[in-house]
Amino acid sequence: MTQYSRVSGSVGLITLKNPPVNQLSAVVRHGIVDTVQKALSDPKVKSVVICGQNGMFCGGADIKEFQTLANMRGPPLIPMIHSIEAADKPVVAAIEGGAFGGGLELALGCHYRIAHSKAKVGLPEVTLGLLPAAGGSQRLPRLIGVPAALSLITTGRHITAAEALQLGLVDQVADHNTVDAAVKFALSVAGQSLDARRISNFQCPPVPNMDALFEDVMQKVRTTARGAIAPIACVQAVRAAATLPYTQGMQREKELMATLFTSGQARALQYCFFAQRVVGRWSMPSGARWDTSKGRPIHKAAVIGLGTMGRGITVALAQTGLSVVAVETQEKQFMEAKKAVSNMLERGAKRSGKPLAHGKITYSQSLQAVADVDLVIEAVFEDMGLKKKVFQQLSAVCKPGTFLCTNTSTLDVDELASQTHQPELVVGMHFFAPAHIMKLLEVVYGPRSSPELVAVVMELGKKMGKVSVAVGNCRGFVGNRMLKPYRDQAYFLLEEGATPQLIDQALEEFGFAMGAFKVSDLSGLDVGWKVRKEEGLVQPGGGSGKSARIRNGVRYSPLGDLMCEQGRFGQKTGRGWYQYDKPGSRDARPDPWMHSFLEEYRARHGLVARRISNQEVLERCLYAMINEGFRVLEDGIAAGPEDIDIIYVFGYGWPRHRGGPMFYANMVGLEIVLERLEHYAQANPDMPTLQPCSLLRKLVASGSPPVNKWKEVIKNVRSQL
Numbered sequence: 001m002t003q004y005s006r007v008s009g010s011v012g013l014i015t016l017k018n019p020p021v022n023q024l025s026a027v028v029r030h031g032i033v034d035t036v037q038k039a040l041s042d043p044k045v046k047s048v049v050i051c052g053q054n055g056m057f058c059g060g061a062d063i064k065e066f067q068t069l070a071n072m073r074g075p076p077l078i079p080m081i082h083s084i085e086a087a088d089k090p091v092v093a094a095i096e097g098g099a100f101g102g103g104l105e106l107a108l109g110c111h112y113r114i115a116h117s118k119a120k121v122g123l124p125e126v127t128l129g130l131l132p133a134a135g136g137s138q139r140l141p142r143l144i145g146v147p148a149a150l151s152l153i154t155t156g157r158h159i160t161a162a163e164a165l166q167l168g169l170v171d172q173v174a175d176h177n178t179v180d181a182a183v184k185f186a187l188s189v190a191g192q193s194l195d196a197r198r199i200s201n202f203q204c205p206p207v208p209n210m211d212a213l214f215e216d217v218m219q220k221v222r223t224t225a226r227g228a229i230a231p232i233a234c235v236q237a238v239r240a241a242a243t244l245p246y247t248q249g250m251q252r253e254k255e256l257m258a259t260l261f262t263s264g265q266a267r268a269l270q271y272c273f274f275a276q277r278v279v280g281r282w283s284m285p286s287g288a289r290w291d292t293s294k295g296r297p298i299h300k301a302a303v304i305g306l307g308t309m310g311r312g313i314t315v316a317l318a319q320t321g322l323s324v325v326a327v328e329t330q331e332k333q334f335m336e337a338k339k340a341v342s343n344m345l346e347r348g349a350k351r352s353g354k355p356l357a358h359g360k361i362t363y364s365q366s367l368q369a370v371a372d373v374d375l376v377i378e379a380v381f382e383d384m385g386l387k388k389k390v391f392q393q394l395s396a397v398c399k400p401g402t403f404l405c406t407n408t409s410t411l412d413v414d415e416l417a418s419q420t421h422q423p424e425l426v427v428g429m430h431f432f433a434p435a436h437i438m439k440l441l442e443v444v445y446g447p448r449s450s451p452e453l454v455a456v457v458m459e460l461g462k463k464m465g466k467v468s469v470a471v472g473n474c475r476g477f478v479g480n481r482m483l484k485p486y487r488d489q490a491y492f493l494l495e496e497g498a499t500p501q502l503i504d505q506a507l508e509e510f511g512f513a514m515g516a517f518k519v520s521d522l523s524g525l526d527v528g529w530k531v532r533k534e535e536g537l538v539q540p541g542g543g544s545g546k547s548a549r550i551r552n553g554v555r556y557s558p559l560g561d562l563m564c565e566q567g568r569f570g571q572k573t574g575r576g577w578y579q580y581d582k583p584g585s586r587d588a589r590p591d592p593w594m595h596s597f598l599e600e601y602r603a604r605h606g607l608v609a610r611r612i613s614n615q616e617v618l619e620r621c622l623y624a625m626i627n628e629g630f631r632v633l634e635d636g637i638a639a640g641p642e643d644i645d646i647i648y649v650f651g652y653g654w655p656r657h658r659g660g661p662m663f664y665a666n667m668v669g670l671e672i673v674l675e676r677l678e679h680y681a682q683a684n685p686d687m688p689t690l691q692p693c694s695l696l697r698k699l700v701a702s703g704s705p706p707v708n709k710w711k712e713v714i715k716n717v718r719s720q721l
């Protein structure tokens, strides 16, 4: 796990060997302790280089070891790094690929750091609910100053070698063989004094107005953390570095880490880390899988329909370097879209520092222009009739073998596939607005979809920087299907006595980026209204009598329809569940009009407003959503709970430090979720979404196993269906 050799006569070379990322598992730490000792005690060795095999320095501590304290065997990192720093021979870190977390902390214990020009470094512990607790929170501010260290440690962002050099985090950048460069460097510094190279001896560079700086940063972090505790602990640890001697700072780092290490948030965030990787290993009910299905390269793609979604998709495709044909048949929209896309590309290039991707896009007003493309993404208006027509035309125009994808967010992908000559070459690519920014991509396969196409689209998603999740076809797929019962409960709670701001506040305090009503105002109330009208659910004036709040035998709230009848479509009209300064403004303010609107509505329907607690808001909205998640699993629409959780974390603003809805259910306790659902279902027999699903009951009956053990129970439930 750690290889040692003597090179160039007098340099001890220690190579970390622990695939996939040379993580610092116990056996590696043992190896480092032993080989450092060997090098330091060998009189022929004058200096030491530490590197990692396979072009990767070190991905940090082994996150798998964090699952239980019992796993944390072997030499601890802190004394190991101290003994390197205290060495009387120069130790040089040769950083190829990356040095992250404990890997960078190891490098900070070395006397010199040389990085390859393509390497990245960072302290991403905060994203795992932790802080850099092997001295990183104390050494980094001493080396690069408090403001820069705060920025790196509280965000966990990875920086390039060039940025690291500029900050003084590395001493040299190598363009070619980093290990050779490090060995050469190690030879040149052999025998030199190391007094000025031990970072723990440094004073933090002074900062003017330090109290004000920390107050300001703490306030910013509290606002963006949405209840996450690790970013706050990171600020506290850096403050300790800035104000205390090193030994006391290390003590503070340890205390803060002790609180974080066993927290539910750390468990949730580490679960998310692995879940994100699990969803890449997709499978289909047919047995097709990521490792047995091969895609083929896409050179040229097309987007049909240049509304908001089509424009974002065009930008996302162009930014991957693909040639894109962007088609819009309506003259006005065509002209507007061309301008909007080029603005979006310019902004993207400015943000990323990468060259403009303008030249890769050709615009057309005719569908004939897509005859030679490899893959088409349809993004026309959400209307089944229109989409069917487009798919019929595409099937006639495109060369045989062209992959046809739809960006529908709810419609039946199989029905669209059936309009084409090759239904096996049709899948859904459900992007989230704005499509060039949002990370989630739901890849929706039908029973006939070819695994090759799923492989192609999953790969394309990866190239676009998306987190792609393969799911089965049903109304709303995974994300929107689970959102419906959540939203319905929010409406029912309004009827029963809540206000939009009460509900949103409860959800935002839970950690959602936005509450249900703010999201509704943002996306536009008219969108759902149109769908409900098509489904025959809308009655003018909301209907009257007992049946007004029942459709197809189940509870229905016409509140959203009534709002639309008043022209209150949300932000775009300056009025929705909230009021806004002007149409298009984003600053939501409570609207006194809502109060009389709701009072009048309740009086008309004989409803008596009652006090609704935050707990009831959370239980009814979230447990209804989670219950639907169990149905999604039972139906085989999602392969596992990780798929659902990643969809919610990356697409729906679910707080990552709560791990996603299914992980959260597990944290709360499945028996508690079941009991509360039973309670609410009994009180509301006309709300079938609150009736606990049989998979939830089975899991509770099986002793509520942890999320990663659910698959077995799911398999049994599915086989009994």
Ligand SMILES: CCCCCCCC/C=C\C=C\CC(=O)SCCNC(=O)CCNC(=O)[C@H](O)C(C)(C)COP(=O)(O)OP(=O)(O)OC[C@H]1O[C@@H](n2cnc3c(N)ncnc32)[C@H](O)[C@@H]1OP(=O)(O)O
Binding pocket: 020, 021, 023, 059, 060, 061, 062, 063, 064, 077, 098, 100, 101, 102, 103, 124, 125, 128, 130, 132, 133, 134, 257, 258, 261, 274, 277, 278
């Ligand atoms: C009372 C309590 C006291 C407790 C005391 C504790 C004291 C602790 C002291 C120090 C603690 C240090 C904390 C850390 O170091 S935490 C780890 C910090 N490092 C990271 O967050 C990096 C995580 N990894 C990544 O970001 C990427 O994997 C990257 C290294 C950039 C490589 O990316 P890429 O090439 O895209 O590869 P993948 O992400 O797909 O990963 C490949 C496989 O490697 C697995 N992996 C990655 N990193 C780790 C890791 N650190 N530990 C374990 N496994 C890791 C990953 O899961 C992939 O595996 P698989 O394909 O099987 O899923």
